[in-house]
Amino acid sequence: MRNELINDMFKKKMNLIYKYLVKLGCNQDSAEDIVQDTFYKALKYIDGIQTDKVSAWLFKVAINKYYDLCRKNNRHVHLNIDEEIFKESLTDRKLVEDFILDEERKKEILDTLNSISEIHKNLLFFKYDMCLSYKEIAELLEINENTVKTYLFRAREQFKKLWRDKYEER
Structure with a gap:
């Protein structure tokens, strides 16, 4: 055993x-x-x-x-998006302009993610980048599954609000 x-x-x-x-x-x-x-x-x-x-x-x-x-x-914790996976997702048909726009969007997403609270950032990462279930996240963090759902809802709302405030004004 x-x-x-x-x-x-x-x-x-x-x-x-x-x-x-x-x-x-x-x-x-x-x-x-x-x-x-x-x-x-x-x-x-x-x-x-x-x-x-x-x-x-x-x-x-x-x-x-x-x-x-x-x-x-003496550094701060920041989420990173895997460069290789990001570049592989680009198709040959895309123009340089599209690549630059994708890079800018990636930076905007990272800036927004790094602006939210640590717990919310980690929850979003666990759920959407690592594709963990609510149950798996609850086990990792030793919290109730319903609490995970509530915190993830708040994390998404916090991300959306910051996103709107920063980038939808343009």
């Missing part, structure tokens, strides 16, 4: 945590180090972690390590 839990943690959760850290703005080397440290800590304290709370525990440890790194380097 213990080996199955360790395999489950490593295969499913660590890749997800790595992606999340990179999206938060962590460079790949630091993200790998944080994931490795998190996994080591999980192995060290495996007997003290409740089986149903492993995901939330891993995420909290990794995120706290990332925030410690940010404080150490």
Whole structure:
């Protein structure tokens, strides 16, 4: 049972945590180090972690390590959109103007995302970038599923309001 839990943690959760850290703005080397440290800590304290709370525990440890790194380097946390995926979504038929407009729109989206509260930004990221279900998000954050739905509604509303205020005035 213990080996199955360790395999489950490593295969499913660590890749997800790595992606999340990179999206938060962590460079790949630091993200790998944080994931490795998190996994080591999980192995060290495996007997003290409740089986149903492993995901939330891993995420909290990794995120706290990332925030410690940010404080150490005196930087702010900003979401990033994967450049490669973004560029691959462009088709050959698009003109340079379209590419520039897409780049501007991406910057506007990032600016808006980075203007909203951390919890709302994280919820939007979990739901729409990582495609997690309400239940999975609730497990990760150790909150009720209905609370996730409420917070996500508020996050979408906050994003829409900021978007309208900034970009629909033009």
